[in-house]
Amino acid sequence: MPYMTKVWTPAELAKMNEESFLVDLLDTIKFSPEIGDNDATIDLLKKKLEIVESHIQHRLDAK
Numbered sequence: 001m002p003y004m005t006k007v008w009t010p011a012e013l014a015k016m017n018e019e020s021f022l023v024d025l026l027d028t029i030k031f032s033p034e035i036g037d038n039d040a041t042i043d044l045l046k047k048k049l050e051i052v053e054s055h056i057q058h059r060l061d062a063k
Contacts, residue, residue: 015060018059018060022056022060026053026056029049
């Protein structure tokens with residue numbers, strides 16, 4: 001049975017490393033409102049998270 005290997009280019013490796021870093025970053029930014037937070041505070045947190053996610057997606061798409 002032949003053994004297949006994949007050779008990654010430096011650009012592909014850099015993108016994979018950045019993607020895994022950004023995924024880990026998002027995992028550490030836990031979006032969990034406190035019990036005392038009101039709807040306005042939660043909506044503001046959601047908007048901030050959407051902005052962060054869009055910036056990350058834009059950065060990944062640019063590479």
